[in-house]
Amino acid sequence: MTSREGVRTALVDLSGTLHIDDMEVPGSVEALKRLRKSGMNIKFVTNTTKESKRVLHDHLLSLGFDIKRDEIFTSLTAARHLLEQRNLQPLVLDGAPLIAIHKARYYKRKDGMALGPGPFVAALEFSTDKMAEVVGKPESRFFLSAVEEFGCHPSQCVMIGDDARDDIGGAQNSGMKGILVKTGKYRGGDEKKIDPPPQHVADDFSAAVDFILSFLL
């Protein structure tokens, strides 16, 4: 597989792709160094809603990752932008819009799979007869805002993540390339959950980086 246009920007998911709780996905620290050497733009995109960017950043540094705080783009930042733009107060009331940071179904914890916020958003949608407005992955707006500063075409961006629908499906729907990793929440057959399927499926982040460096530049 070769690309007509070389990839210039990599979007990398965090939880389940680079680390699981306080454990590095083996080889990821080294793989990130290899990716950086290629001179590519890198942005870390996460749907985390449980910690601020500062806490998240400190956590990644402690795991040995060479990551700058302003390289992290979170759905919380995207949500704040939306609230500011529309001058909204975060409340769910009669007639008020329901805004979801993201709708991930589940994620991988050390002790197994754990429910993400998506199911609880679905619960509120059902009981209020109202569809939530999603600001994080898999929304196109989220992926496109994350790479805005680099001024490159979506086809020159590749997303690496462990969530077939929200990471890969979302990125591919925005015109980006997608590589699904078989770590974190990945379960056999996940690549069949989206149509078109992921452009590539890699064993882990390290293998994904090798694929990018060999075939997508």
Added chain:
Amino acid sequence: MAWLQRPVRAVLLDISGVLKNCVDGKDVAIDGSVDAVNRLKASGVPVRFCTNETTTTRSKLVRRLQALGFNMKEEEVFPPAPTVCLILKERALRPHLLVHQDAMEDFAHIDQSSPNCVVLGDAQHDLTYENMNKAFQTLLALEKPVLFSMGQGKFYKEDNALVLDVGAYKAALEYACDLKAEVVGKPSESFFLSVVKDMGASPEDTVMVGDDIENDVGGAQKCGMRGVLVRTGKYRPSDENHPKVKPDGIVDNLAQAVDILLKQ
């Protein structure tokens, strides 16, 4: 009145919001309802009570209602749990239960070892993240995940506030696991029809009275019954202009429904 154009030979009554409300954590009979049930029964029309109540056992529910003065026997009351137990036995399923502590007794005789399905009820304060997660993990580990939801209400009224009903949690697990739950209780057609059959009646001759526009009124209508909405319980004025369900009749309360019925 449209709902009286054909004879009424059997009556199904919802319990919560029709017979009684819950105020400050206590059951209170709705004005005129005790007498209305008595008058209905005295007229000779068969009556059954069809409820999605899953926060207690059937026998405790019946005792609570009898204490409020209601004339009813346990065999006239149809909550989802006994039906779920029948289905579990028929299909050799062993449940992981996410149900109310006070309702566990209704499942005591069911094998719950190495679960191969999940049964969800209105477990109220036990619907915590960790308990939802356990149910989710159980389903995710199954090759053919089966989820039973006892009812699918959106919300109900308790202590003058609207609180999330089991339907919200059903929607959460359905979304997380990419599956459709099997609903036992209202508005499931087989559930309604089994109660109608118990009265020896046909759906065309039966009227259902409830405060839930979708599950009571809409559900009954889908089975060929007439559905009458009461303006008590969780009723909201907007229910009278529901986009999908048009009740066959709307009454202030059960007493008024029975007045009209018995005048015919």
